Amino acid sequence: MVLKAENITKTFRRRHGAVVALDKVSLEIQEGEFVGVVGPSGSGKSTLLATLGGMNSPDEGVVLWGNQSIYDWNVKKRAQWRGADIGFVFQVFNLIPYLSVYENISVGLALSDKDTKARESIARILDELDLAGQKDHTPAELSVGQQQRVALARALIKKPRFILADEPTGNLDPDTGRGVMNIIKLQHAAGTTVVMITHDRAVAEYAQRTIKIVDGRIDNTV
Amino acid sequence: MKIHQLVVKELFQRSSQLWTSVIAVALGIAVMVAVGSITRFSEKAVADALDALGTNILILPKNASVQDYYSADLQQSEMPESYITMLTDSGSLGIDNISAKLSVPIEIRGKKATFTGILPKSEFMATTGGQGALGVLPAMQWTGFPADTAVNPVPKRIIDDLGSDQAVIGSEIGASLKLKKGDFIDVLGKRLRIEAVLSNTGTVDDGRVFARLGTVQQLTGKNALLHSIEITGCNPAALPEVIREINTLLPEARVVTIRHIVGTQQNINAVMRRIAVALLIMMALAGGAAIANFMFANVYERRREIGIFAALGAPAGWIVRLFLIKAAIVGIAGGSLGYIIGTVCAVIFGTKIAGVSVYPVASFIGWSLLIATAVSLVASVIPALRAAVVDPSSIMKEE
Incomplete structure (x- = not known):
């Protein structure tokens, strides 16, 4: 399956005028790839990721999943697609604060419509990501590295075809960041496609290819 | 994890908001149940009185x-006792039973009570010079127990012969x-x-506290005075x-x-029913507004959380369901x-407010749940729909 953006443009209306976040961006991500997206702050990287993930419809252009335009689908179908095929990992983890580690992961699985053998799957991923001892802890009781591992577990538990990661190591120290990147690398090796935004050159080197965004456009000079 | 488990977790996470909303709804329902229960038993008491x-x-x-009389016959003005003689002397009125009463508020060992003078048969005979065969039992019929039946808790003899230093309570x-x-x-004294x-x-x-009329008159200084005369057993056609x-x-x-008296009470009950309906409307508006406010605030507070659910694949319907559950x-x-x-208040205050004993009305449970849930759901529809359109991409930014 290919995720493809064709001439997508996104403009945000602000008090002081319009800001063009994406300007006729086209790119293609083949299944199995590990793509890094780099660029300065405010260049449009996160907007690109949200648009590719079906969370932010472009003003112009199309995002294709195979040969279907995901923004031609209704909201429900797009949500189901996100739930089933896309795993998001965020810089700020975005865990539900009042749920335990186990429940946070369980919610990810429940919303994927793949709620079969949930208990075994969650137990396995908790072991794999070294979180079994913290399964009843709330996010506030975890270190930042553990929180990001929980967020990864939540994304991976449903076995998505694509992982869209927005600065997954942005809030982590280098050692912890390396641990998280190793998990993502293993997941990619297992066949999952990864699209990852990063500021960090060292992190970007995990990717097979890198796309640079500057002022909402792809910089082909990379 | 099931959606209802998530809702329960979240509710207890914000328990102060939860209880505020629950109490807002509960108070509205409580007033309705209390008014409804008292009205229902008051109507029943009126119906029983009418039948009897x-x-x-x-x-x-x-x-x-008339209303003062109906609640405890404690009116301010009196009439002469000689009315009884005039009635019995008339002869042609078709009067079978006459009962006279004089009532005053008293306190016995700190407990408020009504001290009611009645005419026992022996005194009635003396008052009327032996005319009129029956003069006492109607008062006791009016007070709720039959004069001369096997289940009568007070033997007729006692009423007939109530002495000047005796009482029935x-x-x-x-x-x-x-x-x-x-x-x-x-x-x-x-x-x-x-x-x-x-x-x-x-x-x-x-x-x-029932005592001989003469005793009550003497102790209250209302000699030869009465508050009321009841005449029972009239032929309806001759009324x-x-x-x-x-x-x-x-x-x-x-x-x-x-x-006429019953009609007065029925009118009061009708007013009570209208008040209950007005309270229902006010409860729906006030309780609904409180819940809507809570839900809007909840949606605003949780917009990031809602965005996370949406990013994880929650469809709009799931998010609406989250709030409606x-x-x-x-x-x-x-x-x-x-x-x-409402039921506890009605049971406790029913006797004091309406002079009737009130018991729990089972059918009000269903109505209470139905109305409270309907109000809560209706008030939450717009906030829930607003939650469903929270932009999931907003979670990409740090707060």
Whole structure:
């Protein structure tokens, strides 16, 4: 399956005028790839990721999943697609604060419509990501590295075809960041496609290819 | 993880908001249940009175309030005792039973009660010079127990022969002061021996101390005065003629039928019902506004969380359901709590407010839950729909 953006443009209306976040961006991500997206702050990287993930419809252009335009689908179908095929990992983890580690992961699985053998799957991923001892802890009781591992577990538990990661190591120290990147690398090796935004050159080197965004456009000079 | 488990977790995470909403709903429901319960039992008491009394006539002082009489016959003005003689002397009125009463508020050992003078047969005979065969039992019929039946808790003999230093007390007085037959009570400086404790009637008579009319007149300084005369057992066909004749005979008195009194109470009950409906509307508006406010605030507080659910694949319908399940829980909790509070208040205050014993009304449970849940759900629809359109991409930014 290919995720493809064709001439997508996104403009945000602000008090002081319009800001063009994406300007006729086209790119293609083949299944199995590990793509890094780099660029300065405010260049449009996160907007690109949200648009590719079906969370932010472009003003112009199309995002294709195979040969279907995901923004031609209704909201429900797009949500189901996100739930089933896309795993998001965020810089700020975005865990539900009042749920335990186990429940946070369980919610990810429940919303994927793949709620079969949930208990075994969650137990396995908790072991794999070294979180079994913290399964009843709330996010506030975890270190930042553990929180990001929980967020990864939540994304991976449903076995998505694509992982869209927005600065997954942005809030982590280098050692912890390396641990998280190793998990993502293993997941990619297992066949999952990864699209990852990063500021960090060292992190970007995990990717097979890198796309640079500057002022909402792809910089082909990379 | 199931959606209802998530809702319950979140509700207890923000428990102060939850309880505020539940209490807002519960108070509205409680007022409705309390008013509804009291009204229902008051209507029942009126219906029972109507059934028991048929076409009785009540004679009151001209300016006495029928409603005052109905609640405890404690009106301010009196009429002369000689009215009784005038009525019995008339002969042609078709009057079978006449009962006179004089009532004053008293306190016995700190307990408020009504001290009611009645005419026992022996005194009635003396008052009327032996004319008129029956003069006492109608009063006791009016107070709720039949005159001469096997289940009569007070033997007819006692009523017939109630002495000047004897009393019969209502069940509530007996129970609260732990009084029994043979005990003594001090009323307005006179020691009275209790000849009987009446069984519970669910009326104001439960709070009465009955004594001989002459005794009450003497102790209250209202010599040869009365508050009311009841005439029972009239032939319904002859009733209009009887009323006309009494009006002619006693132009200074007010003559009403029991149906008139019952009608007054029924009007009051109708007003109570309208108040209950008005309260229902106000509860729906106030409770609904409180819940809507809570839900809007909840959606605003949780917009990041909602965005996370949406990013994880939650469809709009799932997010709407998340809020409506929460609203239903608030409604069910508020309705249940409201029913309990309202029923307890009705049972406790029913006797004091309406003079009737009130018991829990089971059918109000269903109505309480239905109304509270409906109000809660309706008030939450717009906030839930607003939650469903939260932009999931907003979670990409740090707060």
